[in-house]
Amino acid sequence: MDQITLTGLRVFGRHGVFAHERENGQHFVIDLVLTVDTHEAARTDEVTDTVHYGEVADAVAEIVGGEPVALIEALAARIATAVLAFDGVSRVQVTVHKPQAPIAHEFADVAVTITRARAEV
Secondary structure: OEEEEEEEEEEEEOOOOOHHHHHHOEEEEEEEEEEEOOHHHHHHOOHHHOOOHHHHHHHHHHHHOOOOOOOHHHHHHHHHHHHHOOOOOOEEEEEEEOOOOOOOOOOOOOEEEEEEEHHHO
16 A cells, blocks of 8 residues: 655644643644555546545644644544545554643653554544
């Protein structure tokens, strides 16, 4: 199978365990790796024969900007479920980065990565 990769989708959301995270919000960064079959799209050169990554990005942005969750694990699972609903996606790897996580130490990033297949949802 082939892959479509979307890296660094930055969306403002209000997810977190603490009240100030939900009140103030912060930016989350999403990376996706979609497992797809691109044979037909390569043959026809038609966007309708592949997974439209712009539509996937819109769906993910709506989730991240939508109803808050406490854990980025839960956010990643919501994203995976939505992406697997797109025709042609058989598997997805979702990484949710929380670069402004409330940690008392200097750090570069906090991220959770999950992998889900269509049969697992």
